[in-house]
Amino acid sequence: MSVFLYRKASMKKELMRTIDSLDKFVRQKSGQELGSTESKENLEKGLVRICVKYKLSPLEIAGSSDGVAYPIQRSVYSNGLLITRNGYFLTSKHCLEGDLSCASITDSNGVTYPIERLCAFSKRSSIEGDDLALAKAQIPGNNEPMLYRIYNSKILKNSPVMLMTRNEDGGELKCYYGFTSEDYIRFADVLRGYFSILTDGGNKGDSGGIVVSSDDEIMGIISKSCNLCEWSHGMSEKTMRFGALATEFMNALKLVNIYRMVLLKRLHR
Incomplete structure (x- = not known):
């Protein structure tokens, strides 16, 4: 040959x-x-x-003599x-x-x-x-x-979740905890294929991390951390809270x- x-x-x-x-x-x-x-x-x-x-x-470096x-x-x-x-x-x-x-x-x-x-x-x-x-x-x-384990349900609202990422300083594993909320999902409905999460923390660089259910199933991939709109009193008042948007893992x-x-x-x- x-x-x-x-x-x-x-x-x-x-x-x-x-x-x-x-x-x-x-x-x-x-x-x-x-x-x-x-x-x-x-x-x-x-x-x-x-x-x-x-x-x-x-x-150009400031003060450089060679320009x-x-x-x-x-x-x-x-x-x-x-x-x-x-x-x-x-x-x-x-x-x-x-x-x-x-x-x-x-x-x-x-x-x-x-x-x-x-x-x-x-x-x-x-x-x-x-x-x-x-x-x-x-x-x-x-x-x-x-x-x-892969989460294969379309029921995303009011689910407890964990966000797993690695930080910039040495790649140490970091976990944030939160839940998906119907209000946040309604806010994110314009973004097809996304779901939204309210978390207890987050940092720049979390993108690409994973969203995990309470049964250790992958629900999604973090697209970005952001401030999300929480509505109350019959949609008459809103509060900005820290959260994240994620794409569904099935996609x-x-x-x-x-x-x-x-x-x-x-x-x-």
């Missing part, structure tokens, strides 16, 4: 393994077979910190959730809008891997629909799917499945 044919056969096998792995992830049940301890461990292992470096316009303009970068942090052990992960689309050649993820063990490519994303804007993206980081190893599964079908077509070309 020639080198070309060998490489082609190897690439085809790898593509088939990827398709199979993504299919298993999408088709996994709610994960009730996972024990509580295993479920929480998987969530903590799967949650990664994303770092994207943005190149700003060159600025040379120096490029300045800033790092922006967010979160993602691994869906395979070899680096496929889900996050919010806006978390990957910078220069991905300077982007990386850091796993739960503190190991950093470069982001290889953006695979798929929602074509609708964050105002009209899902703020979702699927990407691939260069993590060595097998492409077995990650196992999670993230649809995005993964669309990418899987694209790979399937590529396989049969």
Whole structure:
């Protein structure tokens, strides 16, 4: 067999393994077979910190005698959730809008891997629909799917939840607690595919984190932290409270499945 044919056969096998792995992830049940301890461990292992470096316009350093303009970068942090052990992960689309050649993820063990490519994303804007993206980081190893409990109910109001993120300083795991509210959902109805949450805290950089139910099921991916409008006294008064908007995780599964079908077509070309 020639080198070309060998490489082609190897690439085809790898593509088939990827398709199979993504299919298993999408088709996994709610994960009730996972024990509580295993479920929480998987969530903590799967949650990664994303770092994207943005190149700003060159600025002249004050007091510089040579008058040379120096490029300045800033790092922006967010979160993602691994869906395979070899680096496929889900996050919010806006978390990957910078220069991905300077982007990386850091796993739960503190190991950093470069982001290889953006695979798929929602074509609708964050105002009209899902703020979702699927990407691939260069993590060595097998492409077995990650196992999670997945929330598959449309009943989102008045549900106790936990928000899991990794902070900018070392990627330490942080958890916030709150609940979904009918009032907040009504406020967010204009954002199709979103649900809203009232929380006890939050920080810039929480985007891409996950919303988890009281049964350790993934409900959604955090799109942004924000002030939400709480109505009272028959919608006559409103109070601004701290909260978050999240995209439904079932929509993230649809995005993964669309990418899987694209790979399937590529396989049969």
